Amino acid sequence: MSRRALSDRAFRLAGYIALGLCLCVLGALLFAIAYAGLKAVSFDFLVMPSKDFGAAGGIRWQIIGSLLMAVTASALVLPFATALAVYRADMARSARVKRFIDLSVFSLNGIPSIAYGLFGLIVFVNILGTGLSWFVGSIILAMMMMPTVTHCALSAMQSLPSGVRENGYALGLTRRAVITRITLPQSLHGIVTGLMIGLARAIGETAPIMFIATAFSGVSLPSGLQGPVSTLPTHILALAQQATNPDALRNAWGASFVLIGLVFLFSTAAFIARTRLNPYSERL
Amino acid sequence: MKPELKLVSAQTPPAAITVTDFSAAYGDVNVIKNISLSVPEKSVTCLLGPSGSGKSTLLRSLNRINDDVAGFTTKGDIHIGESCVHKGFTDVTRLRAKAGMVFQTPCVFPGSIAANVLFGLKGRKLSKIEKAQITEQSLRAAALWKDVSHRLSAPASTLSVGQQQRLCIARALAVTPDILLLDEPTASVDPVSAREIETLIKTLSKDYTIIMVTHDVRQAGRVADRAIFLCDGEVIEQGPRDHMFSKAALPKTRTYLLEEFCDC
Ligand SMILES: Nc1ncnc2c1ncn2[C@@H]1O[C@H](COP(=O)(O)OP(=O)(O)OP(=O)(O)O)[C@@H](O)[C@H]1O
Ligand SMILES: [Mg+2]
Numbered sequence: 001m002s003r004r005a006l007s008d009r010a011f012r013l014a015g016y017i018a019l020g021l022c023l024c025v026l027g028a029l030l031f032a033i034a035y036a037g038l039k040a041v042s043f044d045f046l047v048m049p050s051k052d053f054g055a056a057g058g059i060r061w062q063i064i065g066s067l068l069m070a071v072t073a074s075a076l077v078l079p080f081a082t083a084l085a086v087y088r089a090d091m092a093r094s095a096r097v098k099r100f101i102d103l104s105v106f107s108l109n110g111i112p113s114i115a116y117g118l119f120g121l122i123v124f125v126n127i128l129g130t131g132l133s134w135f136v137g138s139i140i141l142a143m144m145m146m147p148t149v150t151h152c153a154l155s156a157m158q159s160l161p162s163g164v165r166e167n168g169y170a171l172g173l174t175r176r177a178v179i180t181r182i183t184l185p186q187s188l189h190g191i192v193t194g195l196m197i198g199l200a201r202a203i204g205e206t207a208p209i210m211f212i213a214t215a216f217s218g219v220s221l222p223s224g225l226q227g228p229v230s231t232l233p234t235h236i237l238a239l240a241q242q243a244t245n246p247d248a249l250r251n252a253w254g255a256s257f258v259l260i261g262l263v264f265l266f267s268t269a270a271f272i273a274r275t276r277l278n279p280y281s282e283r284l
Numbered sequence: 285m286k287p288e289l290k291l292v293s294a295q296t297p298p299a300a301i302t303v304t305d306f307s308a309a310y311g312d313v314n315v316i317k318n319i320s321l322s323v324p325e326k327s328v329t330c331l332l333g334p335s336g337s338g339k340s341t342l343l344r345s346l347n348r349i350n351d352d353v354a355g356f357t358t359k360g361d362i363h364i365g366e367s368c369v370h371k372g373f374t375d376v377t378r379l380r381a382k383a384g385m386v387f388q389t390p391c392v393f394p395g396s397i398a399a400n401v402l403f404g405l406k407g408r409k410l411s412k413i414e415k416a417q418i419t420e421q422s423l424r425a426a427a428l429w430k431d432v433s434h435r436l437s438a439p440a441s442t443l444s445v446g447q448q449q450r451l452c453i454a455r456a457l458a459v460t461p462d463i464l465l466l467d468e469p470t471a472s473v474d475p476v477s478a479r480e481i482e483t484l485i486k487t488l489s490k491d492y493t494i495i496m497v498t499h500d501v502r503q504a505g506r507v508a509d510r511a512i513f514l515c516d517g518e519v520i521e522q523g524p525r526d527h528m529f530s531k532a533a534l535p536k537t538r539t540y541l542l543e544e545f546c547d548c
Contacts, residue, residue, distance in 0.1 A: 093354055161391065163387060163389065163391040164391055164393065166349065166387070166391075167387065167391045167393070167452070168403075169349055169352065169380065170347065170349055170380055170384065170385040170386075170387075170456070171380065171381070171384070171403060171404030171455065171456065171459055172377045172378065172379075172380040172381030172404055172459055173377065173404065173407075174377050177406070177407065181403075181406060182393070186394060279394030279395075280394065
């Protein structure tokens with residue numbers, strides 16, 4: 001066998017091994033959580049409020065709390081991230097400004113989530129005196145999602161066929177019209193994908209909202225912007241700490257299963273959005 | 285008005301575009317060097333010249349689409365009719381609607397054929413009937429109506445490349461320009477479609493002032509009423525086609541037109 005064919009084979013093999021490992025990890029995780037979690041999950045589990053600090057009852061308010069924060073965070077991040085991406089793609093002219101935006105987005109992405117949590121605690125709760133507030137938690141989550149959404153939106157905008165904008169300008173469209181009729185609709189898939197990936201990550205976060213937005217148990221819907229909610233991740237954390245109580249552990253697995261289901265839902269939505277909403281996807 | 289001027293305008297049609305002492309640069313690199321030229325109304329003027337001679341740059345200065353290129357600067361005047369391109373049009377979008385542009389590679393927008401034709405009009409309030417009329421007129425003018433009248437709502441991306449280029453022309457016509465700027469409009473289409481587009485350009489020149497960049501000297505011979513020979517940012521010679529393609533032309537022009545070679 002020639003050297004070329006040999007190295008070709010070696011790379012192929014390495015690829016298969018890597019893929020296999022990846023699938024093993026995913027499979028093991030899903031199996032463990034499904035195996036332990038499905039024992040707890042039932043219709044009642046999904047719709048009943050929890051009792052006994054979570055050891056009994058369901059996770060109604062935790063699901064609602066998680067979704068409320070995630071949806072609010074998305075609504076908050078969407079205009080900012082889109083505006084930043086549009087500015088970077090269609091308006092910023094100086095190379096230095098562009099580099100600065102890229103660098104900021106990348107650094108923001110690298111900040112550990114606990115740092116966001118501390119930032120929220122110090123700035124909002126201590127300095128601004130908001131007290132525990134789910135809305136402040138959503139703001140923090142929105143800040144965490146910002147780099148992901150911006151990056152995905154920007155990539156989509158930058159990968160539009162060269163010339164689409166120029167063709168728009170040549171027809172006499174204003175810059176605003178080019179942005180609203182060409183850039184935004186044609187990169188919608190990137191914006192939605194970014195939002196869904198961001199959501200999938202944000203909904204599983206504990207650290208950034210632990211100090212500022214959530215309570216471990218005994219809360220239902222907040223009456224305004226203030227007041228905590230209960231979320232799935234914090235609920236799981238609280239349950240998992242009651243290591244001697246088998247009911248609490250079982251429900252922790254159950255809640256994890258539901259959480260993973262939600263993440264999976266958002267990831268799938270991201271996957272679908274990426275191709276379905278892309279006007280050029282069939283042509284690529 | 286002075287009598288001499290009248291005499292001149294009696295001989296040649298009035299100039300739709302006049303370029304006076306015009307220079308253009310990307311950063312420090314001067315690519316158009318103090319040129320002057322005029323383009324008569326309702327005719328085809330071909331811009332000829334070797335690669336890099338500044339043909340596209342000149343064309344893209346006429347509708348100021350190069351304004352968006354970082355570092356692009358110009359000196360001198362371009363007049364379209366009576367108005368100066370730079371000072372006369374405070375709203376550059378009006379200039380661009382008046383001088384439609386079609387590029388080398390056809391670029392259709394996602395969406396239907398009809399939507400593409402109407403793309404430049406989306407800001408205006410039009411009734412369904414008006415929209416249908418504009419669509420039909422523009423497609424007929426671009427010699428595409430017969431090919432697509434039965435599938436106006438099909439995606440524009442399903443058209444052949446040659447048809448897409450004619451759709452781009454129809455799209456430019458829909459915003460009712462006076463001038464068409466064509467930058468190598470047949471460069472990316474097959475020879476048969478190229479001939480169709482040439483015929484179309486010839487027909488359109490009855491109603492529009494057309495400036496067309498082309499590399500194909502024989503194409504210029506077929507469609508041009510006038511030709512401008514540009515080399516290294518300077519106008520070597522300009523004049524009616526028959527003059528440019530005859531022995532009376534400057535030696536440099538003749539060499540380029542015969543051998544597509546230029547030593548400037
Ligand atoms: N955006 C730009 N930035 C810097 N220089 C440019 C830019 N566009 C064109 N140039 C330079 O300007 C000169 C003229 O370019 P132009 O595109 O006008 O030539 P052309 O005559 O259209 O050539 P071709 O026939 O190959 O299309 C070239 O030397 C080119 O490298
Ligand atoms: Mg060119």
